[in-house]
Amino acid sequence: MRVLSRFMMAATDARHFPAPALPEVAFLGRSNVGKSSVINSLVGKKLAKTSSTPGRTRSINFFELRWPGKPQAELVFTDLPGYGYAQVSREISSQWPSFIEPYLRNRPCLALCLALVDVNVPPQDSDKQLMEFLAGSGRPFLVVGTKSDRLSGNQLRSSLQALTEGFPGAKVLPYSARTGAGQEDLWREIREAVQQRTDMMNVSSRRH
């Protein structure tokens, strides 16, 4: 799917987040799981900075997306710092509560949280904690199993099964930023969540 995208801003403080005008899709997960790579593969260009060294993304980075032929941006992707990586300094991980938790708890336009997990890695406690937090806060979320290109068909099936069992109740979609596998399914989920949120925002603005 063709989409136009641009970097809006980076924020490390809730006071600096852009006004919540458009539906947002957040990309969450452990450091190095491939959050920035999934964003780049969805938009078809090098928008977010990626790295083989964990801890590359250190702020919440906001990207605006627009469909070709439409006059205005219609949704925002947010690339978040990763969690749960020992090499990431204390200072960085201590930033989780200070600006990421308020973002996930309070951001009114957050339409969908994508919880990314590596399909090559069994379910981790840190990921379970994130899913529990998201379920508890009532945020719609979806598990995306990244780097699916590293597994054969049978291996992938059993990994997905393990993830479904490890994160009960969550929908799991396999994805490869390298090959583009899973892209159409993920875009469909994103479009549906954004549409629902846009409808909700229109209804509430008509009431005011």
Ligand SMILES: Nc1nc2c(ncn2[C@@H]2O[C@H](COP(=O)(O)OP(=O)(O)OP(=O)(O)O)[C@@H](O)[C@H]2O)c(=O)[nH]1
């Ligand atoms: N084989 C394979 N490697 C991938 C894929 N997606 C990302 N990678 C690699 O995984 C590493 C991390 O990718 P990033 O996108 O920077 O990961 P991130 O989750 O944004 O990392 P942080 O910002 O550090 O939390 C890079 O070396 C990527 O090349 C994929 O689909 N397949």
Ligand SMILES: [Mg+2]
């Ligand atoms: Mg990143």
